[in-house]
Amino acid sequence: MISVRGLRKHYQVHQRPPGLKAALRSLVHRSYTTVKAVDGISFDIRPGERVGFLGPNGAGKTTTLKVLSGLLHPSDGEVTVDGHVPQKREEAFLKKIMLVMGQKQQLLWDLPPAETFELNRAIYDVPQAQYKKTISDLIELLEIGDLIVKPTRQLSLGERMKCELAAALIHQPRVLFLDEPTIGLDVAMQATMRTFIKEYNEKYGATLILTSHYMDDVAALCPRVIVIDKGLLSYDGGLDALVQRVRPEKRVVLRLSEEVDAARLSSLGRVVTHESGTAVLQVQQEAVNATVTRALSTLPVMDLTVENAPLEEVMSELFAESKARRTAASEPVPA
Amino acid sequence: MKVKRYLRLLGIQLKASGLLSLQYRADFFTEGLTSLFWTFTALAPLFVVYSERPNLEGWSFGEALLVVGWFTLLQGILEGAINPSLTGVVEHIRKGTLDFVLLKPADAQFLVSTQRFQPWRAFNVLTGVGLFVYAFMHLGRWPSVTGLLASVLLLGTSTLLLYSLWILTVSAAFFVVRVDNLTYLFTSIFDFARWPSSVFQGVGRGVLTLVFTYVIPLALMTTFPAQAMLGRLPPQSLVGAVVGAGLFAWGSRQVWLRSIRRYTSASS
Ligand SMILES: Nc1ncnc2c1ncn2[C@@H]1O[C@H](COP(=O)(O)OP(=O)(O)O)[C@@H](O)[C@H]1O
Ligand SMILES: [Mg+2]
Numbered sequence: 061m062i063s064v065r066g067l068r069k070h071y072q073v074h075q076r077p078p079g080l081k082a083a084l085r086s087l088v089h090r091s092y093t094t095v096k097a098v099d100g101i102s103f104d105i106r107p108g109e110r111v112g113f114l115g116p117n118g119a120g121k122t123t124t125l126k127v128l129s130g131l132l133h134p135s136d137g138e139v140t141v142d143g144h145v146p147q148k149r150e151e152a153f154l155k156k157i158m159l160v161m162g163q164k165q166q167l168l169w170d171l172p173p174a175e176t177f178e179l180n181r182a183i184y185d186v187p188q189a190q191y192k193k194t195i196s197d198l199i200e201l202l203e204i205g206d207l208i209v210k211p212t213r214q215l216s217l218g219e220r221m222k223c224e225l226a227a228a229l230i231h232q233p234r235v236l237f238l239d240e241p242t243i244g245l246d247v248a249m250q251a252t253m254r255t256f257i258k259e260y261n262e263k264y265g266a267t268l269i270l271t272s273h274y275m276d277d278v279a280a281l282c283p284r285v286i287v288i289d290k291g292l293l294s295y296d297g298g299l300d301a302l303v304q305r306v307r308p309e310k311r312v313v314l315r316l317s318e319e320v321d322a323a324r325l326s327s328l329g330r331v332v333t334h335e336s337g338t339a340v341l342q343v344q345q346e347a348v349n350a351t352v353t354r355a356l357s358t359l360p361v362m363d364l365t366v367e368n369a370p371l372e373e374v375m376s377e378l379f380a381e382s383k384a385r386r387t388a389a390s391e392p393v394p395a
Numbered sequence: 396m397k398v399k400r401y402l403r404l405l406g407i408q409l410k411a412s413g414l415l416s417l418q419y420r421a422d423f424f425t426e427g428l429t430s431l432f433w434t435f436t437a438l439a440p441l442f443v444v445y446s447e448r449p450n451l452e453g454w455s456f457g458e459a460l461l462v463v464g465w466f467t468l469l470q471g472i473l474e475g476a477i478n479p480s481l482t483g484v485v486e487h488i489r490k491g492t493l494d495f496v497l498l499k500p501a502d503a504q505f506l507v508s509t510q511r512f513q514p515w516r517a518f519n520v521l522t523g524v525g526l527f528v529y530a531f532m533h534l535g536r537w538p539s540v541t542g543l544l545a546s547v548l549l550l551g552t553s554t555l556l557l558y559s560l561w562i563l564t565v566s567a568a569f570f571v572v573r574v575d576n577l578t579y580l581f582t583s584i585f586d587f588a589r590w591p592s593s594v595f596q597g598v599g600r601g602v603l604t605l606v607f608t609y610v611i612p613l614a615l616m617t618t619f620p621a622q623a624m625l626g627r628l629p630p631q632s633l634v635g636a637v638v639g640a641g642l643f644a645w646g647s648r649q650v651w652l653r654s655i656r657r658y659t660s661a662s663s
Contacts, residue, residue, distance in 0.1 A: 154500035166495035
């Protein structure tokens with residue numbers, strides 16, 4: 061469905077000095093630097109897959125999505141989406157895809173979302189009958205019946221985002237790019253969006269790429285993740301396998317019926333936290349069984365669970381790792 | 396088929412603008428009053444000049460009134476149908492939402508050019524027409540049918556010319572600013588607005604209005620149609636205006652297409 065080969069996108073950035081005078085002078089004498097936003101990445105995505113893009117800020121996730129949706133021309137490399145070359149921006153291609161950006165909105169600000177829907181219906185040439193059906197489905201799934209007749213500016217961020225998603229789906233895109241669709245939303249709204257996105261993917265078999273700041277989004281939605289860091293692909297595979305690789309240790313969470321000496325806990329494994337009757341231990345995977353057995357026999361355990369390290373931690377460790385590798389690589393060789 | 400689709404799109408965009416302006420119904424009266432005020436301001440020197448002589452450079456009072464009428468009418472078209480969309484594009488570029496326009500399977504130039512109208516500006520158009528009627532009453536005759544047709548044609552070319560200049564201005568922004576730095580340009584312009592506010596307020600719009608209304612060959616846009624109404628326009632001028640406007644529109648379209656190709660949107 062999507063094929064990316066050696067994609068590069070370099071921006072020429074004009075160095076803009078501070079101050080009005082310097083800024084004016086720089087209009088004549090311009091200095092440019094090259095930002096390698098995406099620096100040679102390759103991957104393939106099958107139809108109907110849900111893939112998460114992970115990476116720290118400035119990694120090149122948005123840039124990649126924009127190239128995939130035809131908004132940016134790649135500096136180098138080959139990209140096809142369902143047989144189309146995105147940058148040609150053919151109508152047939154544009155009718156198949158959509159890019160949703162959590163930080164930007166297409167809804168007309170002063171008019172009710174219903175007007176934007178109507179406009180999109182006409183732009184995408186959606187037949188009236190299909191439009192009615194899609195809209196009523198979307199209204200029901202997203203519970204936006206009352207919202208779409210109010211001016212957009214009167215809606216809360218979460219309500220707006222739901223309508224934004226509806227506006228993006230009127231033409232039933234087969235490929236959906238979601239760039240931080242849940243940014244700024246509260247936990248309940250994030251969960252609603254997640255459920256909806258998953259339902260859309262399952263119902264229409266749409267291919268989906270998602271970037272998000274919230275690891276929970278990715279964990280809940282994407283069996284496969286692609287990690288991008290500084291424009292380079294550093295991991296492509298299952299989320300579980302990624303966690304396994306970066307942080308093979310497990311966490312044993314103990315709820316204790318009475319206070320226990322810190323020393324007794326640390327004899328079982330590394331204590332991550334220990335407060336008010338709950339202790340979290342980190343142990344090697346092979347040692348999980350033994351630790352659990354020992355904990356149950358030696359401690360007043362009310363409840364015990366074994367978990368993976370939180371995704372946030374896994375990620376920051378992954379990024380710290382690759383950063384360390386980069387600095388090591390760029391260390392000057394002593395003469 | 397294509398034409399039909401775009402006409403339908405235009406209809407929807409117009410409807411949206413209409414709904415919007417209904418939200419600001421009070422504007423109807425302010426627009427009306429402002430339009431009348433400016434018309435009379437523009438007329439005042441005319442009255443002064445013609446109170447001393449019957450004729451100026453071959454133009455009688457009634458004939459000069461026609462020129463003012465065309466000026467008023469074109470101003471209404473400019474501010475009602477062209478400027479609002481210009482402001483809209485600048486906003487799109489600033490907020491990075493031009494991306495959404497480019498994602499649509501329809502001509503981007505069409506979409507941005509029809510995104511916003513200010514229907515209340517039709518008041519200027521009506522004022523212009525009112526001036527025509529008054530002028531001809533003053534002249535004591537009516538225009539010929541061919542003269543009228545020619546002037547309507549010239550209305551078309553003048554509008555096309557204004558619109559093409561508008562497209563060129565927007566495209567120039569894409570080019571001059573090395574694309575990736577487009578946002579910088581507009582933030583810089585807005586930076587100015589933050590200075591002594593009373594001095595710079597609305598400089599962006601003010602300058603554009605100035606350029607569009609005065610710097611552009613006014614003769615072509617106001618004098619030609621007035622002459623046509625009077626039946627005094629040489630046929631070759633008419634042909635020249637049509638061909639010229641057509642070429643200009645074509646050229647600006649080419650520039651627009653190239654600049655869109657260079658557009659890279661702001662990072663988010
Ligand atoms: N239009 C642009 N002009 C110049 N540099 C840009 C532009 N867009 C993005 N960048 C730079 O490219 C890099 C990648 O940005 P982006 O793709 O937005 O990252 P992400 O979405 O992963 O946070 C960043 O260093 C960013 O500053
Ligand atoms: Mg981003």
